[in-house]
Amino acid sequence: MSGTSKGARSREQRQQRIVDHVLNQGSASASELTELVGVSLMTVHRDLDELVRRGLLRKFHGGVSAQPSTVFEGSSEYRMGAQRSQKEAIARTALTLVEPGGSILLDDSTSALAVARLLADIGPLTVATNYLPAIEVLKQLPEVHLICLGGNYSATHDSFLGLPCIEAVGALSVDMAFLSTSAMNATMTYHQEHELVQVKRAMLAAAETNVLLMDSSKMPRKALHRMAPLSDYDRLVIDDGADEELVAAARDVIPTMIAPIES
Template sequence: MTKPGTPAASARSQENRRQLIAEHVVEHGTLTVAWLAEATGVSVMTVHRDLDALARRGVLRRFRGGVSALPTSVFESNLEYRAGVRVAEKEAIAQAAAELVEPGMSVMLDDSTSALALAGLLVGRTPLTVLTNARRVLDVFAGCEEIRLIALGGEYSPTHDSFLGVACVEAVEAMSVDLVVVSTSAMNAAMTFHQEQDVVLVKRAMLASGARTALLMDHSKMPRTALHRLCPVTDFDHVVVDAGVDAALLAELREQSGVDVRVAEAPR
């Protein structure tokens, strides 16, 4: 457990506050610095620093005396934003998902931050063949002698820090793996969604290439929808969620025929 007052605890508290600020701005559209300072219980100067950091990540837009939200499709796709939210939940989900991986398997990981969290846990489950379109996942495994690492290339996306497009889809379609692990931006009890067509096409190709498939989702993504349908929940063999999922929704997920639903408990 991280003790209050330690650098790690302070960093987590800062990220939690910045996540809360982002959520307030998205909900209201436009807010003043004074309003955010009162809502978060910190000084105006602290809010200014938080807003500067969020603006650098591409989450929101600053203007004199306030801040406004960028379009949902922009900030939800931004890797820096995604990497800083629901960290404990993603770590717990990754721990549970790691149980699906055994030495000797071939595993395909998408460019989600949930898959990135899982990647760090797989170094000790070698030998493995790992395929991914995510640059940061490539960095995790680069230099690991017992990892056969295959990069799924395509057109580089700075927003996602990954490779997408027709070339990536074609590279994925040429593969057949034991397990595909993905996440996405939204789901309900029946369907999964993503706001970007290019990302949907790559994820669909990935899912079609796996003997088994796993979906990693934290509770903030459900029940929600986005512009494009990815695939039905029943297309997945495993769904791994955190303990914050609404009980009624969890029950609906568990009623889905053939889907193994696992609930990951966050460390205390």
């Protein structure tokens, strides 16, 4: 192996250690990461700049974070590890809405991915999604007719976005869409990134029934962009850790299902 190849491999391994550490801890300082990987502070800052450019982490004064903010959605890898029991509970409850022979649309949320993982025993189904992890799950299910919604690949979200994806969604008319977003209050849903807002709005328009999947960590919160009023959805599924006042207010707008979290 050439020196250049060895150096590239070493950099990849070091950056993966940094990402794994920040994903596990939520955030870390540059000096902490310097000690972790055993290189200079300047090298760590170069690594962090590259990881931020790739959308895996975000910088703040004094350190780096994998956690979402009002303007930054966590990477797909981070979101997969967050609120797992809540998302699994929400998926189990949402699954009761799915009927064999129907067509459903899944967005690139990890909540919708949790639904995809439960579809093996419900078929036949037609399922469309732009989320690569969901595609990997669904392609193995013989009773699922899978429609892959292509577009511009985003490594941060591990999904396909942009105008090609919006046009692909616009060509569909499905029975039900399962969507999630980064934040909500009693009247509005929000997301940090305009590009994802556009795709999710197209999905809302493509389905007869829209189901909003929201774990309790996302409420009540706001993000940079308004996505859609709560009234634009037909049903809300949330876990039983949600704020009681918000649940009561949401029920005044749309039917709301409470998902019990199994211990």
